[in-house]
Amino acid sequence: MAISSKPLLISIVGPTAVGKTDLAIRLARFFKTEIVSADSRQFYREMSIGTAKPSKDELSLVTHHFIDSHSISELYSAGAFGRDAIKKIGDLHGSNKIVIAVGGSGLYLKGIWEGFDDMPEIDPSIREKLNREFETRGQEPLLEELAKKDPAYFETVDRQNTQRVIRALEVIRGTGQPFSTFRKAVKTKMPYENLKIGLNMDREKLFDRINHRIDMMIEQGLFDEAERLHQFKEHNALQTVGYSEIYGYMDGEYDRDEAIRLLKRNSRRYAKRQLTWFRKYEDIHWFEPDQFDEIKVLIEEKLP
Numbered sequence: 170m171a172i173s174s175k176p177l178l179i180s181i182v183g184p185t186a187v188g189k190t191d192l193a194i195r196l197a198r199f200f201k202t203e204i205v206s207a208d209s210r211q212f213y214r215e216m217s218i219g220t221a222k223p224s225k226d227e228l229s230l231v232t233h234h235f236i237d238s239h240s241i242s243e244l245y246s247a248g249a250f251g252r253d254a255i256k257k258i259g260d261l262h263g264s265n266k267i268v269i270a271v272g273g274s275g276l277y278l279k280g281i282w283e284g285f286d287d288m289p290e291i292d293p294s295i296r297e298k299l300n301r302e303f304e305t306r307g308q309e310p311l312l313e314e315l316a317k318k319d320p321a322y323f324e325t326v327d328r329q330n331t332q333r334v335i336r337a338l339e340v341i342r343g344t345g346q347p348f349s350t351f352r353k354a355v356k357t358k359m360p361y362e363n364l365k366i367g368l369n370m371d372r373e374k375l376f377d378r379i380n381h382r383i384d385m386m387i388e389q390g391l392f393d394e395a396e397r398l399h400q401f402k403e404h405n406a407l408q409t410v411g412y413s414e415i416y417g418y419m420d421g422e423y424d425r426d427e428a429i430r431l432l433k434r435n436s437r438r439y440a441k442r443q444l445t446w447f448r449k450y451e452d453i454h455w456f457e458p459d460q461f462d463e464i465k466v467l468i469e470e471k472l473p
Contacts, residue, residue, distance in 0.1 A: 174473050175362040176262040180207070180278060181271040182447050183368035184440035186378040188458035190223050192368065193271035195461055196468070197231040202265040205254055206235040207272030207281060210406045212250070213241045218386050218394045219411035234261075241401050248288055251280030259360055266472065268361075275446040282365070284357030291343035299335045299342075300403075311338060319347040332405075364471050366464055367453040369444065379436045387429065391415070410435045 181193045197204050206212075210220040214237035222236060234257055239245045254270075258281065261268045272278055303311060311334050316323040318341050326333055337348035344351075369375075395415040401407055402416050414435060418428035447453055456464055 175360065176265075177267045177468075177471055177473075178258060178281070178359075178361045178363050179267060179269045179468060180282070180363065180365045181269065181368065182278060182365060182453065183273065184375060184443040185221070185273055185436060186382045186440070187368045187370060187375060189271050189273065189368055190221075190227065192366075192458055192461065192464070193269050194223070194227055194231050196464070197269050199465065200265075200267045200269075200468070202267045202269060203232040203234065203261055205258060205261075205268060205270045205281075206233055207250075207254065207270050207274060207277045208235075209247070209272075209274040209277055210409065211236050211272075212239040212245055213237075213406055214239070215241045215398060215401075216394070216406065216412075218389050218391045221382065221386070241398065241404060241406065244293060247276050247280060248285045250277055251285040254281050255284070255359070262361060267468070273443050275443065282359070282363050284359065288340060288351050289344055291339050295339045295343050296335060299338055303331060303335065308334065311335065314338060315341075319349050322347065322349040322352075362471065363452075364468065365450060365453040366467070367447055367455045368458050369455055370457055375440060376437050379440060380433050383429070383433050383436060386411075392425075395419070410439045 179196065181189045181196070183189055193204050208220065210216055211222050212235055213220075216222075223233060228236065235250070235254065254277075258268050258270070270278065270281060299311070308328075308331055311331075312323075312328055315326070315334055315337055319337060322337055326337065328334065340346075340348045340351060391411070392415055395407075395412050396419065398407060398412070399416070399419065402412070407413070407416075411432065414428050414431040417423060417431070418425055423431075454467060
């Protein structure tokens with residue numbers, strides 16, 4: 170295996186509930202380094218139970234970054250995280266030849282692997298207006314506008330992904346330029362070597378772990394946490410698995426038992442989507458969570 174002279178970023182990826190946090194902490198303690206969280210919701214200090222943050226005991230074992238770093242009332246985009254995280258990783262590499270990133274949010278991990286496009290800051294009111302248009306008129310008028318104003322991006326975008334369509338339109342409306350003009354033609358050369366480690370296990374076992382995790386979250390007060398955050402329920406971070414199902418219950422769409430059923434079902438579906446995302450990357454080395462020694466050997470082989 171080729172050895173790079175660059176410092177090493179180890180990324181621990183995989184589906185929800187597979188054991189990423191445990192492995193990351195074990196590796197960080199063994200290699201005497203720190204952890205960067207690449208989870209799209211663990212930044213928010215008000216969201217703890219539904220985001221499966223590391224416990225206080227786990228956080229005391231290893232220094233973590235981007236856990237409880239922001240308030241849910243702040244806007245914190247994937248692009249902003251990418252810039253901040255790359256800088257933090259560089260700072261940590263000043264005293265550590267290895268830094269560990271961990272998370273299941275593909276877009277946020279992609280940012281620290283490849284960098285982000287240099288997108289302009291857009292007035293948040295533009296996105297709010299686009300969201301209202303989507304709610305009242307549906308997606309078709311948005312797609313028609315995108316096709317007219319940026320046919321190049323329209324040809325490549327996943328047209329079923331409303332968030333991506335809205336993101337492109339907010340940039341177009343905010344700048345008067347096509348969204349595609351801001352996208353990079355080449356990947357950024359990162360200042361560190363990437364080693365991607367994926368965790369997976371037998372699907373039935375994984376689904377059992379997910380169901381058990383949901384039961385534990387409910388015991389810990391997930392419904393109460395969601396209720397406390399109800400005023401922020403339109404925030405992207407809360408329009409996700411673990412919270413949106415509870416808001417459906419709170420809004421009278423179904424009963425509590427149905428909310429729990431949906432929590433478990435949607436969490437299992439989310440795990441499958443995560444695996445589909447990560448399998449696009451041929452350079453991920455896949456292991457089962459208990460293969461610590463094999464993972465450690467792989468890392469040691471990559472050290473300069």
